[in-house]
Amino acid sequence: MNVVVLTGAGISAESGVPTFRDADGLWEGHRIEDVATPEAYDVKPSMVQKFYDDRRAALAQVAPNPAHEALARLEDVLGEDLLLVTQNIDDLHERGGSRRVVHMHGELLSALCRSCNRRTPWADGLSDFPPCPRCGVNELRPDVVWFGEVPYEMDRIQRALMSTDVFVSIGTSGAVYPAAGFVQLARACGAQTLELNLVPSEGSSFFAEARHGRASDLVPLWVDEMLERTTL
Numbered sequence: 001m002n003v004v005v006l007t008g009a010g011i012s013a014e015s016g017v018p019t020f021r022d023a024d025g026l027w028e029g030h031r032i033e034d035v036a037t038p039e040a041y042d043v044k045p046s047m048v049q050k051f052y053d054d055r056r057a058a059l060a061q062v063a064p065n066p067a068h069e070a071l072a073r074l075e076d077v078l079g080e081d082l083l084l085v086t087q088n089i090d091d092l093h094e095r096g097g098s099r100r101v102v103h104m105h106g107e108l109l110s111a112l113c114r115s116c117n118r119r120t121p122w123a124d125g126l127s128d129f130p131p132c133p134r135c136g137v138n139e140l141r142p143d144v145v146w147f148g149e150v151p152y153e154m155d156r157i158q159r160a161l162m163s164t165d166v167f168v169s170i171g172t173s174g175a176v177y178p179a180a181g182f183v184q185l186a187r188a189c190g191a192q193t194l195e196l197n198l199v200p201s202e203g204s205s206f207f208a209e210a211r212h213g214r215a216s217d218l219v220p221l222w223v224d225e226m227l228e229r230t231t232l
Contacts, residue, residue, distance in 0.1 A: 004164040007086045010171020052142040053125040064096030067219035072097030104151040110143035174201030
């Protein structure tokens with residue numbers, strides 16, 4: 001049985017990670033256009049670097065919750081038959097025990113060189129514009145997919161969605177594409193579809209089944225169901 005899981009901000013919110021945007025449209029007090037576009041970086045690179053430096057430092061203050069840990073339990077059993085795709089740029093899935101994680105929107109703990117286009121694991125700040133360890137040019141930026149940029153590993157994700165038996169979306173808004181369209185592709189290819197979300201997402205009607213509540217409650221219960229199915 002092949003399973004694709006998509007996670008969004010809701011799964012990490014319970015760990016204390018701020019969601020992508022507040023009800024007023026701001027992201028941690030900033031307009032999205034000011035911190036999440038290539039154009040914003042070109043105009044105010046120091047401000048953008050500091051924004052992500054602060055977020056990177058804040059990761060040390062949060063920890064995985066039972067939802068992250070439950071998905072790692074599922075991976076332990078399914079192995080390569082599970083693909084975990086996350087829209088989140090934190091490392092809570094990895095710290096929760098997951099090893100096969102696709103960060104389609106990039107990672108806070110990574111830097112991208114605008115000169116050589118190489119990605120490098122990065123835990124320190126970027127506000128002092130350090131040189132790229134690959135090419136030596138001072139063009140490192142956050143390795144985060146901004147608006148107007150193409151998410152990572154889309155070909156791999158689409159292939160998995162077209163061949164999966166089960167597609168589950170956890171803690172997503174259903175508003176940000178291309179991830180919001182994953183359920184329609186998976187369902188068109190015959191997959192069972194399930195939404196696990198605090199409240200109905202904007203795309204909730206596309207799922208064959210939806211369960212609403214805290215991810216830390218719903219995900220472990222669903223994983224237990226899946227593990228029981230694999231042993232029958």
